[in-house]
Structure formats: C-alpha cells, structure tokens
Amino acid sequence: MTVYTIIPEEMLWEGHEEQEVYTEMEVNGVLLQVRIEPDRRATIVRLLRCSLDDYLNPAYAPGSEVIFAPALRARS
Numbered sequence: 392m393t394v395y396t397i398i399p400e401e402m403l404w405e406g407h408e409e410q411e412v413y414t415e416m417e418v419n420g421v422l423l424q425v426r427i428e429p430d431r432r433a434t435i436v437r438l439l440r441c442s443l444d445d446y447l448n449p450a451y452a453p454g455s456e457v458i459f460a461p462a463l464r465a466r467s
Contacts (some may be wrong), residue, residue: 418457421445431459 396403408461412427413436422440425433435455438445 415423421451426458
C-alpha cells in the first residue's frame, strides 16, 4: 500500500498499533525469534543462532510457522 501525504507517518498510524509479542525459542538447535500468534502458533521473524546452512533451510525461513504441541515433561 502506498500513502502520499504531508502528515508525518507517526501521526498517520497513531492509534492503529497492535502490540506484537516476540519471544525466542530453540528448534533442533536453532535459536529463533518468533512472533506469538493465536491457536498455539508462532511465526518465525529471524534466526538468532544457527549454522550457515540453516539459512538455506526453507523450514527456518522468516514467515514460516511453528506449531506448539503439548507434551509432558518427566520429573527429575
């Protein structure tokens, strides 16, 4: 969308900001920054710690979704 106006951008979008929740999670040894979505989903925003080969893996591409599955953790 293109908006042509003399109004500063901050004033144009004032009050329309949605609070996005970001967190970090590790999947298969790759540390990801994700945006929390409804229904136990998260969208990958960026890779934080990984090997160079992981950047070419389409499963870790920004915009891909991660689904949380409930699991029981064994007590130690």
